[in-house]
Amino acid sequence: MKTLQEDLKTGNFKHCYLLYGEEPYLVQQYKTRLKNALSVEGDTMNTSVFSGKDIRPEALIDLAETLPFFAERRVILVENSGFFKKSTEELAAYMAELPETSYFIFAEEDVDKRGKMYKQIKKHGSVVEFKRQTDAVLMQWILGTLKKENKKITRSVMELFLSKTGNDMELITQELEKLLCYTMEKDIIEAEDVEAICANQISGKIFDMVEAIGRKESKRALDLYYDLLMLKEPAMRILFLVTRHFQILMQLSDMMGGGFDYKSMASKVGVPEFAVRKYAGQARAFEGKRLEQIVRECVQTEENIKTGQMADQLAVELLIISSMG
Structure with missing residues (x-):
């Protein structure tokens, strides 16, 4: 993930990225950030999105071979294609021959690290796995959000909150938004606030x-x-x-x-x-x-x-x- 963050910071992008892992919230967040960084907002002519198991590899190759229209890049986002669980020899080989103007972003639920697609992107681009975050990282992330809202929370109340949400970052985000709305007039989030909002999880x-x-x-x-x-x-x-x-x-x-x-x-x-x-x-x-x-x-x-x-x-x-x- 550090490599991807560095690419986003410097603007020195690889021509193909694979984002996957057991934390879908982070996959979605970085997929969006990467797409927005590579493309011009609202440029639907040079930014294409494909989703699902019925995508034809040859259609992606044909599109990548097409020069962008009055733009520097053609960006192709492919989601949950299944290409990393089955053989796609032609597309895998193509990852080594991408035109200077074409950029691929693959966002997948599951991958086979032994497959050719995975190996080719790892060799010619960047593979980023998003794992479930540790308790310490989640707590720091939540504290950062609370700090922006001028809220404070004790460790015991934080643990109570996480015991109700688990380590799913999407659920944590949803519950945190509810908690912030509920405690709008308070500076310190207390256990009774968490119980009131999350009691029926x-x-x-x-x-x-x-x-x-x-x-x-x-x-x-x-x-x-x-x-x-x-x-x-x-x-x-x-x-x-x-x-x-x-x-x-x-x-x-x-x-x-x-x-x-x-x-x-x-x-x-x-x-x-x-x-x-x-x-x-x-x-x-x-x-x-x-x-x-x-x-x-x-x-x-x-x-x-x-x-x-x-x-x-x-x-x-x-x-x-x-x-x-």
């Missing part, structure tokens, strides 16, 4: 639901599920979050006996470091093999719903009950 209810499952408190687990349905949360989204939560617990259960510290575990499972203790405590309520079994039951439940064997709300309800068995 779905992830928090999912955490409490799994906690109840671990303690075999069936009434509380089902009440939390019904609360989520009352909040108009689709059963399939609830199932997705429950599955992800149990996958995290399963990973932590495997690592806890392997000498990993909390920082390493947080990095591997994608939760804030200070929250790992809570997740680890939850994981101890289940035997390792039982967690694996529940994850398999989650996958089977999804299959049953998608194939029409069961209605979604009932299927998830039965999963919650069976998880306590």
Whole structure:
């Protein structure tokens, strides 16, 4: 990322960039910054955007071979093309032969580092991977935003806020905007402000639901599920979050006996470091093999719903009950 920041600062750009990684917020932010830096605002004749798996490589090559119209550069932005997961020999070879006036920006969800496209851009351009940010970086980022608004926050309140948002920067941005609006007349953000704004976060209810499952408190687990349905949360989204939560617990259960510290575990499972203790405590309520079994039951439940064997709300309800068995 430092190389990309330097390019943006100096204006010395490569002819092809690949932006990808597990933090989509940063991919989107830098994709936009790079496109705006390379092109003239409003110049739709020399700036083209392609998206999706149906893009024809030869169409991109033909466009890149076309001289820009009364401009220095032709900028071609390609999003979620799948070119970095399948063979695109002609386009990959073309990355070594780009005209002086053509610039490619690829923004992808997933890539295969063994593929020719990845290797060619790494050789002839710049590859930038955006990873999930550490707790320390997220806190500094939030503090910077709050400082611009003349707001202050204690570390404990900051941790409370992050425990509700997780490390997803897009969600953090959304919740921070709500928090700033809510505390418009205040200089210091307090715990009650965070609770007032973020109290109904779905992830928090999912955490409490799994906690109840671990303690075999069936009434509380089902009440939390019904609360989520009352909040108009689709059963399939609830199932997705429950599955992800149990996958995290399963990973932590495997690592806890392997000498990993909390920082390493947080990095591997994608939760804030200070929250790992809570997740680890939850994981101890289940035997390792039982967690694996529940994850398999989650996958089977999804299959049953998608194939029409069961209605979604009932299927998830039965999963919650069976998880306590």
